[in-house]
Structure formats: C-alpha cells, structure tokens
Amino acid sequence: MSAQERRLRVLHLDHTDAAGGAELALVRMLQARPDWTAILQTPPLASGPSVWDAMPPGVPRRAVGVRQPAGASSGGPLALLGFAARLAVQAIAVRTSAAFRTADLVDANTARAAAYGALVARLSRTPFVVHLRDLVEPEALGGAGHALMTRVVLPRADGVLANSGATLASARPYLRPDAIAEVVPSASGLTVGAALRLSADEPLRTVGMLARIDPWKGQAELLEAFARAFAGRDIRLQFAGGAPFGHEAYLESLRSRADELGIGAQVDLLGHVDDVPRLLDSWDVAVQYSTRAEPLGQNVLQYLAAGRVVIAADEGGPTEWVADGENGLLVPPRDVDALAAVFTRLDEDPALRARLSGAAAATPGLLDDLAVARAHLEVYDRVLAAPGRPVP
Template identity: 45%
Template sequence: MTPPPSTPLRVVFADHSDEPGGAEFALIRLLSVAQDWVPAVALPSSSADPGAGVFAGGLPASVPVIRSGPGHAARREGGTGLGANLRLAVRIVRSSVALARLRAVRDADVLVANTTRASVYVALAALITRKPFVVHIRDLISADAIGSAATMLMRRLVLPRAAGVIANSQASLDTVSGDLRTQNVRVIPSPAGLAPVDADSMDATGPVRRIGMIARIDPWKGQEMLLRAFAEACPDGDEVLVFHGAPAFGHDEFAADLRRIASELGVADRVDFAGHTSDVPSAISALDVCVQASMRAEPLGQNVLQYLSAGKPTVVSGEGGPVEWVTHGENGLVFTPRDQSSLADALREIVADGALRQTLARQAARTPGLLTDAQVSDQVHEVVATAARR
C-alpha cells in the first residue's frame, strides 16, 4: 500500500521589526525560495506605516504577513534601568499573548523566532500553545551585545526550551552552547543572495577607484572609523569611499554626523553616501575594495559573504563571524578590531598592491562553504522539520 503523501510543514516565522536589517532581509530571502512548508510571518501591529516596512513587497504573495501585539523599540531607544525593563517585560507578555491567539499559530506545526527579541515572546507563546519552536541565533548572546536583561531571558527562558537552534556562525553558537538541551542544533549562515563568480575570471589588478561598505548606517557598523581610516590612508588620491545603506533604528543623526566628519577631514568630495540599495550584487560589483569594520564582534557579517562570493578584495575586522570566513593574506586582509590605524594600514596595502588584490579576489571567490539561498533553505528546513518531529 502506498503511504499517503506528507503534508507541508505549517510554520510561523516571528520577527519583532519590519525595519531594514540583516535578520529581516535574511528572512525575506529564505521565504523567497520554494520549500516544502507553508509559511506565515508574524510582526508587531503598531508599525507607523505597515505598507512601507521592509516586508511590504519583499515577500512572495503566497506568504501572509500577520500583525498583532505591541511594537518593540530598538535597544538604544528603550532606555535603561528598572523602569525600562518593566516596560520591556509588559511588551513581551502582551506580544506573547497576542501571538498565541493567532489562528495561524494555533494551526502551526512549529514556530520560528527570527530575532533575539522575538525569541522571548515566541518562547512564551509556544508555552501557552504547546507548540515546538526554533530559535535563530543571529546575535552574540552576551550583555555587551544585547543587554543584560535580554541575555538573562535567553539563557533562562528561551534556549533551554527550544526544540531547535540555528546559529549563523560558530561564534554565535559558542555563546549559547552551554544553555541548550536540544541536540537539534546547526550552524547555517544566513541567506545572503550569494551567486559565486568564476574565480579564474577575476581581474583586480587595475587601479582602486571605489572603496565601499554595504551596511545600514549605524554607529556599531563602523562607518565613522572607516571614514577616518580612509582619510588617513588616502588623503589626496582619486579613491572614493562609498557607503551603501540607510540609517535605521533611530540613527538619522549619525548619518548627519558622518557628513560633518567627512567635511572636517577634507574628503567630503570623495565620500559617496549612496543610501539604501535593493540591488546589492550591482552595488558590490561597482566596488574595487570592500570593507567590514564593525565596532563590536559581528555574529556573521552577511556583507562579508557577499563580498567574498563576488570575488572582491576584502578587509574585515579580526573578531567574530567574519574571521571564520577570511584568512589574512589568503582571501582577504584582517585588521585589529576597533583600531583605526590598523584599518588604515590595511587600506594602504590593498590599494597599493595590484598583485595582492588579484590573489585576494580569486581566493575570495574560492572560499569554501559559501551557500546559495536554496542550499541555506534546505538546511533550515531540516532543523525546522526535526523540531516539528517530521
């Protein structure tokens, strides 16, 4: 007798924000791949303009977006102290109750928390509805990175109850491995729209015209340090520094500060604030050197994977996820974290040496482990299906 065909997994993916961020773009890419599941996305209901969020128009029409519960401010906007923690606790409880009431959640086989903030109320909603849940670890779970209250909640409430854990890097996993009870754990890089180029076709020997970073405008992403290092390394050349990205999570003032600093350093005419781009491959293709310069350890650094996949000479900070992918002098250059002079030295070296750029470009395209979105989707599905006991 032929067994009946299995039904696709019913999965609700929860995110605490619809602002443009790495986690949100990763979820859009994940759900844009055909997969053996029936997904829905749950978001807060209190966005200022739901039709203008990053998910509007980004997801396939077949993926419903369901809004419920209160909004969640960025960490820097939420305040500190007992009062702020109490307000956060109230929002989390309200979010978990609102999520648990959704018909899609009650009908789901499994819930997936796409962000750390969402993980807390997803865990509570899963407890209410008796649903298994998967946690996507996209942050380094530590007080320095996400705050002491969030770290405590992750370690005591969320991680011990998770039926599956996906970490975007070994660095991320190492911060939570002692808190897990499940064996359904895997390191899977976030989908980043990778389309690896032919390494042998790369030619990076020409003069460097455009040095750039692809990242939202945010102090911790390191735009100011890169700007100052660029002015130090290339004070009077023809090189242009390009920032692709828009301010998010309340950092409009920082964007204005960067323009002021460029003027003070005398390089304003050689700094291009290109704004948000929806065509990341074309933006990277137009750069001669690509940089990641975050001011704290990056859990993964999707931009680094995109740089490498495009065969670009790449400079990264020497900590966190990026150094799992970049080996100094082989497929990129690594500078001392948060050290402007070290970054400036790396820029001087890579700008001056065409043979080095050629080696780095070809070896970047050969970096092992660079996955397409379809390959990432298959691996994520395996973890989610295991959590749902399929």
C-alpha cells in the same frame, strides 16, 4: 510524517519592519520559495513602506498584539516594566492567533520575537526554533535581553539556527542537552560562482562598506583610515546602508567628519541599496570593521561571493570565513592605523588585489538562498522527529 513528506506549516515571528539584517535574511530566504508553507506574524507596524513589502505574494502577513519599539529593553525600572508588559501582551496575542494554532513549528527570527515566542512555547507543545543572529553576550543583547535569552528563550528552544560557530558557542551553555543546534549562515542574496574578479591591470578606484548606519558597524573608523590612506586621490569611499534604528544623527556626523578630513567630495552615503550585487561589482575593496565582534557579518559573505578584496576585523564570525592573506585580509579590530596601512598595501600591490579577489570568489561553503532554505528545512525536520514530538 517528516517535513519533506508534506508541506510543513511554519509560523515566522518577527518584531519589526525595519530593514535589519534579520529581516532582510528572512525575506531573501522566503523569496527562494522554500519547501514549506510560511506565515509571517508581527506586531502592528507603522503605515508606509516596509521591508516585508518584498515578501513573495504567497506568504500571508498577519499582525497581532502591540507594537514592540526599538530600545524598549533598556532604561530604568519603569521602562523595563513596560517592556515586560508588551512581551506578555504579545505572547497572549500570538498564543490565541489562528496562525499559531495551525502551525506545525514556530521560528523566531529575532531576539525580541524569541522572547515573546518562548513565553508562548512554554504553554504549548508546538516545536519552537530560535534564530541566533547575535552573540549571546550582554554587550550584544543588553542586560535585560541577555537575561531573557539565557533564562527564558534558550532553555525552552527545541532547535537553534546559529549564524556562526562563534554565535552557537556563546549559546551552548544555556541550551537543553536534547536541543537541535546547527550553524547555518543567514540568507545573504549570494550568487555563487558568478563573480566578476578583479584584474591586476586595473587601479584601485572604490572602497565600500555594506552595513546599516550604526556606530558599532565601524563607519567612523573606516572614514578615518580612508582619509589617512587616500585623501586627495581619485579613489572613492561608498557607504551603503540605511539608518533604521534611529541613527540619523550619526549619519550626519559622518558627513561632517568627511568634510573636516578633506574627503567630503570623495565620500558617497548611498542609503539603503536594493541591487546589492550590482553595487558590489562596482567596488574593488569591501570592508567589514565593526567595533565589537560580529556574530557573522552577512556583508562578509556577500563580499566573498562577489569576488571583492575583503578586509575584515580579526574577531568574531568573519574569521570563520576569511583566512588572512588567502581569500582576504584580517585587521586588528579598533585600530585605524592598521586599517590605513592595509589600504596602502593594497593600493601598492595590484597583483595581491587580483589574487585575493579570485580566492574570495572560490571560498568554500558559500550558500545561495535556496541552499540556506534547504538547510533550515533539515533542522525543522530534525526538530519534528525528536522523541516525544507530536506528528504534524
């Protein structure tokens, strides 16, 4: 029986309640009411507000095992031993849970969840699907994380959902020949076809970056480039995103540096923003400038769908969506002078801004969250239909 002929029972594994890209993507996809029965399972989480509070009320949330703290895979031998012990305990807790026993398929939403999920899958015939939202490289996953991903997770995966072609290419050497592997962009809250396009009659007023506050997301580089191009002008720079993984000190350093550059009064640090479409409608230029290659860059998809003038670093997943000079501008990565020069070019050419805005909104392949969910279901169905799989 195919997944479409009855409601599939999918156990979604995640290891945290921080508002990271993976967690927000899963919330958005399940808010679209996909055609499967979803259960979310996490380790025990701290009390207080959680990204999972936005889950639809019909999605059960189950907590089992032990907490999986951020950064636990880095450090010395004792830290790694503790990390391994937590993974083992979590795997046992998942394997013995009622949610696992009744699931037709397990979907690991993060690399950490995939690590303990793969341990469970090795002791079960339950189909195991892995979301890949990071390049399979030591720089992105850390040394221990990369070893787990390449030696334990990917060799066991029955299916892989990669957020970009670059991400999938980095994983292919470690996949089984019979693994189902597809590129499906993360659910990014897109409203396709409803963009407010910029007019050539309007001045450039606001530049923004939508990304969690993290040194590798490039907020510091954007700050420097903005100061070189727009200091003292009636133009604002807005950073939208929380600091969920212990980067409060970096956030404060951005405030201090903005004051040192003389642009403190032009810079807004907005924190986490729930109404992203409304925020993007207020921006003219939207920037992705991570200091290492992004596997996808959900913010780039959001910028395009909103019809903003998109600037992106010329590497990684964003280059699969942005064609330089056509629907956005690509800038050499880690080059503040080049980024500042692009700002000046856009400031001086309102017709270019208007043209890029219109082309961004017309970018082919942009998917709303329900379309993303349907693409997931197609992959689930193919995994379940693979030879030798038990019929759910």
